[in-house]
């Protein structure tokens with residue numbers, strides 16, 4: 001059994017009254033509650049930005065490190081040189097679907113942090129124009145999927161307010177294939193990123209040039225995602241799992257890169273507001289469905305995930321809840 005594939009062509013997040021919407025919605029609910037992910041066919045895709053991103057990753061390390069949003073946001077900027085992940089690098093832009101928010105957000109961060117290296121402005125001015133259309137495209141798919149899940153669970157009334165508080169992180173990542181030396185040592189596939197569950201609400205992944213994303217089934221088998229140039233992988237993260245009181249599954253996934261070609265990906269993460277608690281609405285909790293998780297602040301949860309304790313945990317959401325109760 002592979003990853004379910006769902007066709008979203010012709011759908012629009014602001015028009016949920018079509019026949020096609022009604023047909024697709026149960027497929028989306030089924031996929032996210034069982035596998036926690038699916039492949040979404042969602043044309044047309046704006047042109048991707050191969051060379052621009054390559055140039056960005058080729059910048060000196062010091063410049064890439066300026067993609068930093070402060071110590072309270074451990075996953076929101078540049079990451080590289082991680083133990084066991086030789087050559088993996090990633091950069092991230094907050095609020096990429098809204099360029100005006102992107103710029104004002106950066107200005108605000110600059111003011112707050114004085115001379116600390118928190119500004120990403122120089123680094124990203126050049127890519128904003130190319131990233132923005134891609135981010136907006138993924139953003140529309142995120143909205144369709146989330147709206148369908150909320151409708152399926154009978155809690156569509158929260159969709160608009162969730163939209164208002166949700167924010168988006170756009171990440172692009174570079175994963176080199178095994179080097180000559182590694183190949184000589186019979187390393188056919190190189191670890192691009194460790195097995196993990198996403199912490200946020202939904203992740204929309206565009207894989208560029210080469211496969212490498214693998215998802216773990218509930219039976220513990222790893223299956224490879226093989227999206228086409230016109231498709232995306234949609235995945236639920238632990239915040240959506242918590243908000244739906246366990247009605248959606250947040251799958252473990254990892255990146256393994258073989259072959260000769262560097263893998264690139266761009267991902268749009270929808271992220272709960274830091275001003276609200278992630279807490280299942282009352283409609284999803286009753287005697288037969290007791291609350292599975294404690295209400296939590298998203299930032300506290302990500303800080304736990306980045307901590308030593310969190311890093312040791314397998315299921316971080318369960319570990320975080322157990323730790324918070326202790």
Ligand SMILES: O=C(O)CCC(=O)C(=O)O
Pocket residue numbers: 171173193198205207213253254255264265266267
């Ligand atoms: O690059 C990818 O396809 C996914 C990476 C990933 O899982 C993540 O950044 O959370």
Ligand SMILES: [Fe+2]
Pocket residue numbers: 196197198253
């Ligand atoms: Fe992930």
